[in-house]
Amino acid sequence: MEMKVIDGGVCAAKGFKASGLYCGIKNNPTKKNDIALIASDTICNAAGVYTQNKVKGAPVIVTKRNLEKTGGKAIAVIVNSKNANTCNADGEEKAEKMCSLTAGALGIKPEEVIVASTGVIGQILPIEPVVEAVPKLKAALSYDGNEQAAIAIMTTDTVKKEYAVEFTLDGKVCHIGGMAKGSGMIHPNMATTLNFITSDVAISSEMVKKALSEIVKVTYNCLSIDGDQSTNDTCVLMANGLAGNAEIKSEGAEYDIFKSALYEVMANLTKMLAKDGEGATKLLTCVCSGASDIDKAIVVAKSVIRSPLFKCAMFGEDANWGRILCAIGYAEADFDITKVSVDILSKNGKIHVCENGAGVEFSEQVAKEVLSADEITIDINLYEGSSSATAWGCDLTYDYVKINGDYRT
Amino acid sequence: MEMKVIDGGVCAAKGFKASGLYCGIKNNPTKKNDIALIASDTICNAAGVYTQNKVKGAPVIVTKRNLEKTGGKAIAVIVNSKNANTCNADGEEKAEKMCSLTAGALGIKPEEVIVASTGVIGQILPIEPVVEAVPKLKAALSYDGNEQAAIAIMTTDTVKKEYAVEFTLDGKVCHIGGMAKGSGMIHPNMATTLNFITSDVAISSEMVKKALSEIVKVTYNCLSIDGDQSTNDTCVLMANGLAGNAEIKSEGAEYDIFKSALYEVMANLTKMLAKDGEGATKLLTCVCSGASDIDKAIVVAKSVIRSPLFKCAMFGEDANWGRILCAIGYAEADFDITKVSVDILSKNGKIHVCENGAGVEFSEQVAKEVLSADEITIDINLYEGSSSATAWGCDLTYDYVKINGDYRT
Numbered sequence: 016m017e018m019k020v021i022d023g024g025v026c027a028a029k030g031f032k033a034s035g036l037y038c039g040i041k042n043n044p045t046k047k048n049d050i051a052l053i054a055s056d057t058i059c060n061a062a063g064v065y066t067q068n069k070v071k072g073a074p075v076i077v078t079k080r081n082l083e084k085t086g087g088k089a090i091a092v093i094v095n096s097k098n099a100n101t102c103n104a105d106g107e108e109k110a111e112k113m114c115s116l117t118a119g120a121l122g123i124k125p126e127e128v129i130v131a132s133t134g135v136i137g138q139i140l141p142i143e144p145v146v147e148a149v150p151k152l153k154a155a156l157s158y159d160g161n162e163q164a165a166i167a168i169m170t171t172d173t174v175k176k177e178y179a180v181e182f183t184l185d186g187k188v189c190h191i192g193g194m195a196k197g198s199g200m201i202h203p204n205m206a207t208t209l210n211f212i213t214s215d216v217a218i219s220s221e222m223v224k225k226a227l228s229e230i231v232k233v234t235y236n237c238l239s240i241d242g243d244q245s246t247n248d249t250c251v252l253m254a255n256g257l258a259g260n261a262e263i264k265s266e267g268a269e270y271d272i273f274k275s276a277l278y279e280v281m282a283n284l285t286k287m288l289a290k291d292g293e294g295a296t297k298l299l300t301c302v303c304s305g306a307s308d309i310d311k312a313i314v315v316a317k318s319v320i321r322s323p324l325f326k327c328a329m330f331g332e333d334a335n336w337g338r339i340l341c342a343i344g345y346a347e348a349d350f351d352i353t354k355v356s357v358d359i360l361s362k363n364g365k366i367h368v369c370e371n372g373a374g375v376e377f378s379e380q381v382a383k384e385v386l387s388a389d390e391i392t393i394d395i396n397l398y399e400g401s402s403s404a405t406a407w408g409c410d411l412t413y414d415y416v417k418i419n420g421d422y423r424t
Numbered sequence: 425m426e427m428k429v430i431d432g433g434v435c436a437a438k439g440f441k442a443s444g445l446y447c448g449i450k451n452n453p454t455k456k457n458d459i460a461l462i463a464s465d466t467i468c469n470a471a472g473v474y475t476q477n478k479v480k481g482a483p484v485i486v487t488k489r490n491l492e493k494t495g496g497k498a499i500a501v502i503v504n505s506k507n508a509n510t511c512n513a514d515g516e517e518k519a520e521k522m523c524s525l526t527a528g529a530l531g532i533k534p535e536e537v538i539v540a541s542t543g544v545i546g547q548i549l550p551i552e553p554v555v556e557a558v559p560k561l562k563a564a565l566s567y568d569g570n571e572q573a574a575i576a577i578m579t580t581d582t583v584k585k586e587y588a589v590e591f592t593l594d595g596k597v598c599h600i601g602g603m604a605k606g607s608g609m610i611h612p613n614m615a616t617t618l619n620f621i622t623s624d625v626a627i628s629s630e631m632v633k634k635a636l637s638e639i640v641k642v643t644y645n646c647l648s649i650d651g652d653q654s655t656n657d658t659c660v661l662m663a664n665g666l667a668g669n670a671e672i673k674s675e676g677a678e679y680d681i682f683k684s685a686l687y688e689v690m691a692n693l694t695k696m697l698a699k700d701g702e703g704a705t706k707l708l709t710c711v712c713s714g715a716s717d718i719d720k721a722i723v724v725a726k727s728v729i730r731s732p733l734f735k736c737a738m739f740g741e742d743a744n745w746g747r748i749l750c751a752i753g754y755a756e757a758d759f760d761i762t763k764v765s766v767d768i769l770s771k772n773g774k775i776h777v778c779e780n781g782a783g784v785e786f787s788e789q790v791a792k793e794v795l796s797a798d799e800i801t802i803d804i805n806l807y808e809g810s811s812s813a814t815a816w817g818c819d820l821t822y823d824y825v826k827i828n829g830d831y832r833t
Contacts, residue, residue: 067754068750068753068754069752069753069754069755069759069761070749070750070752070753070754070761070781071753099746101746102746102749102778102781102782102783103782103783104782135744135746136744136746136747136749136750137745137746137749137778137782137783138746138783245750246746246750246753323732323824323828324828327824327825327827327828327829328828328829330825330829331828331829333829335544335545336546337508337510337511337544337545337546337547337655338545340479340511340545340546341477341479341545341654341655343478343479344477344478344479344480344655345476345477345478345479346478350478352478352479369511369546372479372511373511373512373513373546374511374512374546374547411825411828412825413822413825413826415732415736415825416736416739416820416821416822416824416825417822418736419732419733419736419737419740419820420736420737420739420740420742
């Protein structure tokens, strides 16, 4: 399957417009965008996955309800940053209002709008800025508005996150693109953070839902920045069918192509989220192979990627492989620890640090070289089967503490 | 029940001697003690609880085996710091050697010795320093050697941890005392770190085991520094019966007195471990009350105490209560989040930040005052029952990152 990485983010797929602007939800002297709109020219088959936190942001509740009401259809997304609209008595009312304002401006039904918010928890969302912003967002909608939208959803993110691919399916040129925001309170137990994926592929609501949950499992759910699970995590996939392929209604070769492209987009957004984790200086990738099944491989890879001690060691460029083995050991999965091998690698080389569950000698000089890179891979082999999985994360640094010691004020 | 806090640590109970010295397991210019011996004048009923990590330090395996061999009897403890003797091909052999050396010096059986190690994982334990140290430790044994022993088990601990109480049981003056070491790689899923508790109470092996596991559940297991579970966690309780009370063989009033005293010692050691968590500037205590059962209360209190974002907020003295509610929300327990209330308090005052799962207004001025204290309590009420539990932890600081970015080298 040929796939080309292209520009365009959420506007890469045919018929998707976007816009973003500053409306002043939180007073911000830099006037950085804080609200975005995405709209499809035609109705989309859509699905979402959400946080499993009992404390759910009001927008999560409203979006879920809307997608249920429409039976998996949506046309637009309205999303703000700087305020999570969570733990507020009037939260749902405000989230509904965001939908009805958007629906009014676009001439669609409120339940055809997906709403999302991210930012501080427990502060009342001021609705006036949103009321004023929606007509402006509508006016600003364009087929290359993806960048303004991607900027608008950033919170402590230092860079915007967009990714898109072009591929062929049923003889038609197709696209999947997306945008995402991080970058703290990220823990793999559902779609993490805010992610909006758009596509022009024709595919049924049911298969959109299936593909999204299958790919979320091996991408966003394999990401950990800090082990905290947000209240507002939402990942939405919308497909409007404008590519003109015959609608995908069941599993098979074309569904597999769609899934591969979706994986490409979501895995790359996941890596961007990991690399831009709060305070991060290094992207850490943990590959667990040789597992008897994929779930076991995921559990082991995630256990390592979230260990604070391992993360600190990577920040300190210290080849403290004992901490890796320790985190493998407390992974809640059944395997024989005395078979496990571990390698640490980067573009600068590779060290083999553990074999049969015990340490092996390695050159501290080479270790230093390997760990000085800004992307490090930990390669674990359980030697008991042929399944593998990848998890992504970042190092734990002074800046993570700094950013989160004074986020609210 | 009257209970008096006394000096003496592991030597507070009748018939327990201890010693500690520097033997040079890892070259250390400060020559800080790195090996300790505890010995009872008579054989003890003893029990241990250990890490649940699949990667177990060799001493954990040997201690467990010894206590099984003897049917819960022990006379001495040999313990070193600076090297965990974990993930080494010759680990068990070395741990056995530590037991036989100690047994030889004391004229007891090797299986009557409890062995423990703490420090770096995956480096071969040099046995020569231990061979030389054991006769010296034996010679130095004294009824007030507790402090030298407590110093010897410290790794990144900044202070030694000892606690002891005196109380009356069956008309006899009785004692329980202990020592512990922290201070990173601590996560509540078993007895955490190394803890040695001694008592002169007469109590059967079976009841020693029962009391230890009951109290571990509500003390050490409610402690989290960083979410990493060590490979060498060991908590041992030894009781030699020299107080002269009628042996406790079943539940009842005297068992309850013993348990209360044990709780007092272990809860205070737990608080010391939390307060001296790596890089910590604040002791955090989270009390969850109003739960329908104690397990639920424990899960909720622990979920908050281990949240990195909450820990950073406390370091930054930021009353970001949304993060507390978020961590309550992802606790794996079933309750109604819309009933939950949260207070934050310290010696400087109290703020009521959340009611019925939603934020309430509070004075930022008072919040600042409350959070400037070095001991902060988070008070959560689930309003659904009468069970409660306490968890202990500390803030996440620059120094945690610093200490762990360069621990091995």
